[in-house]
Amino acid sequence: MAKDDDGARWSQDVTEHSDALDLEEDVFTWDDPARIAASLKRSAEASDRRKGSAYQSAMSTLTFYVNRAGKNLPAAQRDVLERAKDELRRAFGRA
16 A cells, blocks of 8 residues: 555545545544444535535545455454445435
């Protein structure tokens, strides 16, 4: 995975300094899929910097994190985050 000049991974930098959403601290480490989805929904709806809909921004942020974490993401946390996608769909009335 590519690192920038100070050794940080670019995906970590994007996650921490996203210009689209202001995320709650450690949101992707929580163990409650509904809480994660609710937080992402709040962040997306509050953002005036997102390019797409609130749903698109929230879902793409979650998907980006899961994809970039890759094999380093513990199976149990990956399961929580995949269930958070379902919760996010429900929260936006898309399930």
